[in-house]
Amino acid sequence: MTPKEIFIQGCQTIASQFPDFKATRQGRTLSRKSQNHLLEFSISFETSRRNYSGSVTIMPYIAICPTKAFKEQLSSYQLLDDDLCFYSNHLGYINPRQEYYEWNLAGASFHHSVDEISKQIKQYVLPIFELFENPQSAIEFLINHGTKFHAHIKTLDYSPVYFILGLGTKAQINEFIIHYIKSSGYKGKFIRAYQTLKALPKEHIAATSSSFVGEIILKDMIINDIDMTF
Secondary structure (H helix, E strand, O other): OOHHHHHHHHHHHOOOOOOOOOHHHHHHHEEEOOOOOOOOEEEEEEEEOOOOOOOOEEEEEEEEEEOOOHHHHHHOOOOOOOOOOOOOEEEOOOOOOOOOEEOOOOOOOHHHHHHHHHHHHHHHHHHHHHHOHHHHHHHHHHHHHHOOOOOOOOOOOOOOOHHHHHHHOHHHHHHHHHHHHHHHHHHHHHHHHHHHHHHOOOHOOOOOOOOOOOOHHHHHHHHHHOOOOO
């Protein structure tokens, strides 16, 4: 078998473990909609162009994105980034490894890698998807824990603020952002940036360059008249 055929076989073998998901791209993408049809949960598999007979890599990624219906719900807001995804990550940063990791499908590694990836998706990914099936439960979790869905997750993500923007309240948005800022270790930088942006005319905010990760959420909140209380 060629490296590509081995990779596709690995994807399809993993896909067979998740019958609730629709497999596309020869098994390289698994997706399903939430029960309320507002979210799309997806698991995708990437590989390397440098594969050879002794090394066929597979890298799993997950994403929670808005469906067309949810995007329409958010269209009333002026957002600087309309290519929204509420959460996305590499499996290596969701599992206890906490690092970018490439599994090998070549030779004797095939079954071990397929089994480990399938097990980790069931153990670490599906519970995240399940949490988002109940929007209010997800919002409460995000307010209190951010995107620390498991005890070993180190890096927090601000992207769920747009999920809360569509389904929560302004107070909940503020609570989530405050938790994110406190956890980031850059509270002072966020406050200074917010004060600077708040003093600008709204029409000038979009044109200002962002100096650090997360500043875009401050811009979006100010543009959409959502005040922050630090």
